[in-house]
Amino acid sequence: MSGHISPKTTYYAIFGSLMVLTATTVTAAFINLGSLNFPVALGIAILKATLVILFFMHLKYxxxxxxxxxxxxxxxxxxxxxxxxxxxLSRGWAAAPGGTAGAGTQVTVGPPAETAEEPAGEPQAAPEP
The missing domain is CATH 1.20.5 (Single alpha-helices involved in coiled-coils or other helix-helix interfaces)
Structure with a gap:
């Protein structure tokens, strides 16, 4: 198989870059960036995948x-x-069959809610006409 042969220094440089980017991904995961956490992690992942495709899979050559x-x-x-x-994204988040919470529904667990109704006592007789 004839093809382009890269020097070992290129592979070591790409490996080092991938390790630095991996450490950056881990560090970014512990930093609260709010809604930017996912885009930052995705951007780093795309950069790492591009390096692998270009150099280790020889797409560059x-x-x-x-x-x-x-x-x-x-x-x-x-x-x-x-x-x-x-x-x-276009689906509604309705409750699942049986009244249980569906996917994406935030469920809070706490003490039972107070009701305005009085507790049921002895049954009352209907008033006579």
Missing amino acids: SSRLTKLICGTAFFFLVILFGLTLSDY
Whole structure:
């Protein structure tokens, strides 16, 4: 198999980069960034995946056709994720059958709520006409 042979220093540099990015991911997980936690982690994951695809899978040194096929596969992956996400976000969060809480419903457990009704006592006779 003939192809481009990368020097070992490239692999060591990419490995070091992946380790630094992994440590960055772990550090970012412990920092409260509010709603930015997920985008930061996703961005770091995309960067790590790009490094692996380009260097360890040798896409950087591949032909244009191989790059086109990889890009097309990624394009359709984005479409599938987008369609799935649009379906997920457009659903209502109704209670599940049987009155139990459905997915995405916040359930709080605490003392029973006070009611304004008086407790039931002895049954009363109906008034006579």
